[in-house]
Amino acid sequence: MDTIALAATPAPWRSYLLEAKCEFLRLLREPAFGIPVIAFPAMFYLLFGVLLNKGSGGAAQYLLATYGVFGVIGAAMFGFGVTIAMDRERGYLRLRRALPTPPGALLLAKMAMAMLFATIISLVLALLAATLGGVSLAPAQWAGLFAVNVSGILPFAAIGLYVGTLVGGNAAPALLNVLYLPMAFLSGLWLPLSMLPDWLGRLAPAWPAYHLGQLALKVVGHDEGRAAWLHLLVLAVVTAAFFALAQRRLAAAE
Template sequence: MNTTTALDLPGVPHSPLRSYALEAWYEWRRLLRTPSYVIPTLLFPALFYVLFGLVLNKGRGDAAQYLLATYGVFGAMGAGLFGFGVTVAIEREQGLLTYKRALPMPPGAYLVAKMVTAVLFASAIFALLAVLAASFGGVSLSVAQWLLLALVCALGVLPFCAIGLFIGTLVGGQGAPAVVNMLFLPMAFLSGLWLPLKLLPSWIAGMAPVWPAYHHAQIALKVIGLDGGGLLAVHIGVLIGITVLFAALARRRLAG
């Protein structure tokens, strides 16, 4: 980071929040310049949505609308798990975390920057899905539904950030992508993100509530009236509990 560039960052006043803003700005720019993160994170949810939501279902019925919500959740999962699980593991292995501790910056700026970046990527993914759904899938929602669905997908990235952070404290940089994928892909399928749970065997549907992605998806589906009928408070409570639990576990490992 160039000191002159940092001091000249437009729109960021000299204040106690400056370190957070600068760290988030450079984390965002760094990931944008990382094709191995940007391409799969942004494009895979859109490609899957085009295939399963538009081509195979021809954009008819509730399929395009249902998959808009669930692939928004799928995108948020990827942004959180890979944005933390892989990058934290690599940076911890390279000694960057030790270097960060020695800098005169707030201890939380490093993690806040990654969370902000994950939220921005989740928002970008949903925006891309929304354009596809509205333009080619015949999805028509009210303005309030569009905005609320975008908010749910963006904020729902946080539990997966916490899980990814914990993974990043456990494994090295070489093994992190494999570990994250071993969790990411099965969770997406078993939570009903790729196919509605009613189309899957009953034992899979019965186990779905153990996955955080299921609860996130149910909240998103509630916005468009296609959820399974569970209590909103329960889904929110589970996601908050998972976020707090894995953040605490990761903090304990980082402190140790």
């Protein structure tokens, strides 16, 4: 009995790994997702952080932090929102309930996928910043930016998941863009909030992207000075609230 139990123990973990691999390959083979998610932050950083700010190390550091956050937010929101909407619309989620898969395997696979894309985005931007942008950070700062980016997918994965439970596969990209692009701009991810009208700057803390951006900027010394625990608290509340709303929607659809 003990031998059989030991032999069966790795099976759930193998299922989780295979699920994550399939999810990653699914999106990697979809050019409409993989190319924009990885290339757009890099292109924007090359244009605004390198070409238009040549010789300005502070601007290159600022935009390294904010475009990293911009990229991982897109990977999380679209990776969850669009795929969940399509899977729900096609009946795939209902089919999965009848399959002998470990609990939560699909969500964990999507989370692993988003973290992997966040890792790729972070490494590409770090390479561009160090080679072309003239950015020089301490090892702890590079590690801090990476940690903020990878862990920062959680609240935006929750938002994407909730959006995916609201609309179908065709409407999800449009609705996510309506949320994603204005939120990024109004949170100071494209340019410093000081360059926006004062009233827009005062409204920035209402956006979760602002709080993740401030955590990244704190790593490179360009944040507005608010306590890190406040940003973490807001992001934790957003994560819990939207995951709960999405779970309720999915449960009601069963």
